Amino acid sequence: EAGVVQSPRYKIIEKKQPVAFWCNPISGHNTLYWYRQNLGQGPELLIRYENEEAVDDSQLPKDRFSAERLKGVDSTLKIQPAELGDSAVYLCASSSQAGGLYNEQFFGPGTRLTVL
Amino acid sequence: DQQVKQNSPSLSVQEGRISILNCDYTNSMFDYFLWYKKYPAEGPTFLISISSIKDKNEDGRFTVFLNKSAKHLSLHIVPSQPGDSAVYFCAAMETGTASKLTFGTGTRLQVTL
Numbered sequence: 332e333a334g335v336v337q338s339p340r341y342k343i344i345e346k347k348q349p350v351a352f353w354c355n356p357i358s359g360h361n362t363l364y365w366y367r368q369n370l371g372q373g374p375e376l377l378i379r380y381e382n383e384e385a386v387d388d389s390q391l392p393k394d395r396f397s398a399e400r401l402k403g404v405d406s407t408l409k410i411q412p413a414e415l416g417d418s419a420v421y422l423c424a425s426s427s428q429a430g431g432l433y434n435e436q437f438f439g440p441g442t443r444l445t446v447l
Numbered sequence: 448d449q450q451v452k453q454n455s456p457s458l459s460v461q462e463g464r465i466s467i468l469n470c471d472y473t474n475s476m477f478d479y480f481l482w483y484k485k486y487p488a489e490g491p492t493f494l495i496s497i498s499s500i501k502d503k504n505e506d507g508r509f510t511v512f513l514n515k516s517a518k519h520l521s522l523h524i525v526p527s528q529p530g531d532s533a534v535y536f537c538a539a540m541e542t543g544t545a546s547k548l549t550f551g552t553g554t555r556l557q558v559t560l
Binding site: 335340362371372373374375376379381386387422424426433434435436437438439440441 | 451456479481488489490491492493496536538540542545546547548550551552553
């Protein structure tokens, strides 16, 4: 079974340019997460989707960040315009709604963004 | 405000010895704790977890201990193997929050021959 797929793996852009990241979750997983991991830090949740609905976007900087998951499957995270401080690894994760205490989150390899 | 803290950025252990990774948390609402392992250029992978109703959970070479009164947990790896060299993240959540995880800053473990 394929894992969480993310593209691109690496992206270098100049500040003020737009950038987009794509994620395809594990088949059948209806919960999708976008995290940002700054250098030397742990992942921090940006947004969580249940199917096509963004149910937690409280940590998403809405002035420049946007996300969509139109058909409840793959998702795109966009930054426009990018700032130097946006340099980080952007991780996508997915989980099923199997019930229980914790629905294990499966992470993709991430997209490493460098803003010059 | 760092609610989950891993105060040791790195740890070096000889192969065959015990590795002990520590984690502290401040939010008393956290009641489920997890350890994730991350290799370079890969996403984190789930390793082991523990509910607050327990004080120990064991899975093969990996054991997690929870001290609720001290708001402290630790991951023991015995015996350590070179393939265990990775970054280990402690994470915590409050049940009923749809698996919303708060991660620590990670500890880089190096197992030497």
